[in-house]
Amino acid sequence: MPISIRQLRFFVALSQTGNFSRAAEAMAVSQPALSASIRQVETILGVRLFERTTHRVNLTEAGEALLPHAWRLLTTADNAFQDMNDTLRRRTTTVRIGTMPSALPALAQFVAGLDQDARAISVDITDGTSDTLITGLQRGALDMAICATTLIEEGLAGTPLIEDEMALVLGAEHPLAARASVTWAELAGLEVVHFRSGSIGEISTAAMREANIVHSRHYRVDHMESLFGLVASGLAVGVMPRLYVRGYDPTRLAVVALTGPVVRRRLIFLHRARLAEEHPEAAALARDLVKMLPAALCES
Template sequence: MELRQLEYLIAVAEEANFTRAAERIRVAQPAVSAQIARLERELGERLLDRTQRRVRLTAAGEAVLPFARAALGAVADIRTAVDELGDLVRGSVSIGTVTAHNVDMPSLLAKFHRDHPAVEITLSTDSSDELIDGVRSGRLDLAIASVGSAEVPAGLQVEATTDEVIDAAVGREDPWWGRRSVGVDELADRPLIALPAGSGIRSRLDEACAAAGVSVRVALEASTPLELVDLAAHGLGVAIVPRSVARSRTHIHPVAVTPELRGRLVLAWRARGPVSPAARVLIALAREHVRVGGGA
């Protein structure tokens, strides 16, 4: 029994067609047929039903298929183990982030690239829900995403980068200038300035409003908290931002929201399943760079 026979069997089973399977694995179709026939003779059972237009697994084929996949998976794990043993880091890594966060991504990626120049790096942005799904599915190796207070999404490990109170912030001419706090329900009466839907702070705002049965109007969106407070300073509405940002400008007045809102961003990576050497190094490096406090 040869590994290529198992590879051919998997391809035919998934494509339900010898020709498409051969094209997928870039082997001549007669070679695929011959190798699977040899495997069937060795096992003494027909693995594929070739009598229909679509090739289907027989009962024996159904029984063999998961073991074939496990065998090829074990070979891939062996290669990964050898790479790790030889301190060989290569391949690619994929990182996803929300639109605003407090991790110095340029310096993080620059250090990783200096140490491992052969690794291809992909960086993208998305909503927190999509990022969590991407890490869980393996599409992403690492993500910076927003989760609820003390929440750890199923199947993932997380490390906090930011855990901070969220305030309303207003300009000098705003009627809320000088107020110490406002209720979530009062936000419904004002035009709000917030991060895009799906971002960390916006998700916490939406959750709090839903819990209170309040419908709010987001009049303006911007990609960073600093842009939000600049818009509020010009009298365009009430910015929903981290407390550290609300208190960082003299022309902005922070107003606490009750019940308290908190913004929590985390690094997230898979808790189980194979992790490439490159991704393992990136995750360790990213964890060294995170800090709690003062972000988005």
């Protein structure tokens, strides 16, 4: 007997609330009906999905393993229902693209030049960190994404785009601003802003650790504009990928190459492995994107 979409929704609701009464209320069913549905799913799968205690219901190891697949199926189903509605009403289908903020200008330029009516598609764009985008792909919320990662998760396929060098960002009046390059070791003693978000923070932290350097204890940010504000004021320096600093204001900021070693992050175009079967229109767009993105990213 197959598990239904409704039963999967009950399973996810219970995993989120940890309480049968609240899950039943959220799903607008009686508690006995929800309990019976969960028991039926456990019977079908032959495993226990939840551990029942006096005060809370927790996922078992099997339940934890099942949850991401349930999310993916439910999100894919919701998207498919929306696409069917769009196809019937507007004769279009939606293509959902995620991107890191630094790659958004290149993506936006491509989408702006598309004849979406001729392709019978409607393009949705969302930005986020690479981890968030990969989760969106795995859950079925996105069809494709531009990420910075070294690994391709199971169920996804990827094409390398460019390698983006990490660079030192300084106030225009900083003593090092006139240099052609600076080594990582020379950052010792400087206040280096800790950019905590996504792959940028991870890459810079790893490179600085190799040079026995730590980030500033005083300046920690999650947003690019915050980092640039601190750097332009002269309070600190920053380490950012070159994509983020293209088009910077030279009266406020200077960008200097970081060497010893040169550290790069790899940008990759990811999509669901079975995209051609699941969403042919999105797969056709993905092929076009892969062709133009490397040049567009280098120019942006």
